[in-house]
Amino acid sequence: MRVLEPWVAEPLAEFLRESSARLTLVMTSAGQVIAQHGFTRSVDVMSAAALGAGILATTDELARTIDEPAGFGAVVHQGERQGVWLSAFDTPRGRWIGLVVFGQESSIGLVRLFFARLAAQIQAAAPPLAPVRDVLAEGFERELDNSLRSLFGSR
Amino acid sequence: MARIDAERRDLTLTVVVYGAPQVGKTTILHCIQDRVTPEKRGPLVPFGTDFGVAPMLDWLPLELGVIGGWRTSVNLYAIPDQRHADATRRLILADADGVMFAADTQAGRLAENVSAMRSLRDNLDDPDGRSRAVPIVYLYTKCDLPEELQLPREALNLELNPSAHPDFACSALKGEGVLEALHGVISIVMRQYASQRPGA
Numbered sequence: 001m002r003v004l005e006p007w008v009a010e011p012l013a014e015f016l017r018e019s020s021a022r023l024t025l026v027m028t029s030a031g032q033v034i035a036q037h038g039f040t041r042s043v044d045v046m047s048a049a050a051l052g053a054g055i056l057a058t059t060d061e062l063a064r065t066i067d068e069p070a071g072f073g074a075v076v077h078q079g080e081r082q083g084v085w086l087s088a089f090d091t092p093r094g095r096w097i098g099l100v101v102f103g104q105e106s107s108i109g110l111v112r113l114f115f116a117r118l119a120a121q122i123q124a125a126a127p128p129l130a131p132v133r134d135v136l137a138e139g140f141e142r143e144l145d146n147s148l149r150s151l152f153g154s155r
Numbered sequence: 156m157a158r159i160d161a162e163r164r165d166l167t168l169t170v171v172v173y174g175a176p177q178v179g180k181t182t183i184l185h186c187i188q189d190r191v192t193p194e195k196r197g198p199l200v201p202f203g204t205d206f207g208v209a210p211m212l213d214w215l216p217l218e219l220g221v222i223g224g225w226r227t228s229v230n231l232y233a234i235p236d237q238r239h240a241d242a243t244r245r246l247i248l249a250d251a252d253g254v255m256f257a258a259d260t261q262a263g264r265l266a267e268n269v270s271a272m273r274s275l276r277d278n279l280d281d282p283d284g285r286s287r288a289v290p291i292v293y294l295y296t297k298c299d300l301p302e303e304l305q306l307p308r309e310a311l312n313l314e315l316n317p318s319a320h321p322d323f324a325c326s327a328l329k330g331e332g333v334l335e336a337l338h339g340v341i342s343i344v345m346r347q348y349a350s351q352r353p354g355a
Binding site for chain 1: 158163167190191192195197200217218219220222223227245250334338341342345346349
């Protein structure tokens with residue numbers, strides 16, 4: 001398990017223990033990864049995050065198009081050997097998304113039950129957000145120039 | 156819009172390569188992938204290749220490093236042409252901080268370029284129809300073709316770029332002009348972003 005926000009670790013560990021999920025990804029609605037368990041290659045994490053965020057964004061757009069203000073809740077795909085659970089939840093840090101891959105050792109019911117608990121625990125554990133200070137400080141032009149030189153260094 | 160993680164001081168920008176079908180958007184991303192510092196980029200990821208010959212979306216992540224105390228990265232997307240990808244197009248453009256508009260310099264492709272520009276403006280509008288000002292640079296592609304096949308840059312600007320945004324002649328196959336255009340759009344987006352923030 002890897003977490004970028006330490007306060008997510010405990011609720012996520014409990015979720016993994018209780019639900020027996022094979023893979024789990026917690027991310028922002030824009031696809032920025034907050035925590036992951038079970039992924040082996042970083043590109044898999046990035047692809048799964050982008051695809052998961054895209055699927056939920058598309059589903060939300062569909063709900064808006066057909067005038068369904070409550071949205072559709074979770075998206076579940078059940079395969080022969082594995083299933084995927086995808087659901088958004090509100091946190092003090094904005095809307096987050098959970099992507100869970102589960103196998104025959106678990107079930108949709110278990111994932112649903114413990115995912116609701118995970119979402120509630122994350123909501124409760126989130127520390128208050130620090131106010132946004134000056135976003136880009138002095139030396140901006142120099143640092144921008146250095147960054148672009150570094151990016152295009154092989155030109 | 157830029158994604159900000161104030162606690163971790165992460166800033167992620169979205170730049171979109173947009174243009175008419177067959178103008179070379181994916182080739183432009185490949186060109187950038189091949190030419191930027193390898194440690195500063197992720198893999199080029201095509202999404203949704205099962206839906207047809209062309210992928211639904213190409214994505215290339217770039218790392219700019221720390222600017223003004225913020226770890227800054229750019230998600231570069233090539234937007235699909237397919238009509239069935241309208242929702243994808245709108246979703247990505249809704250998040251765009253900057254656009255690289257690729258236009259084919261061949262005279263016979265002018266109508267498609269104009270149509271693509273119109274579609275870009277429509278897709279940049281918010282759901283209430285209000286237009287969103289997004290920094291844009293123009294890439295006039297296939298400038299390696301014989302001159303007699305190409306429209307002059309002035310004629311292209313007259314039709315497509317009346318507001319005189321920066322424009323770059325490029326050949327994605329030869330790698331000419333593409334990095335200059337990317338440099339241009341990132342600089343404009345970052346400067347605009349800095350100017351909108353107190354203490355910038």
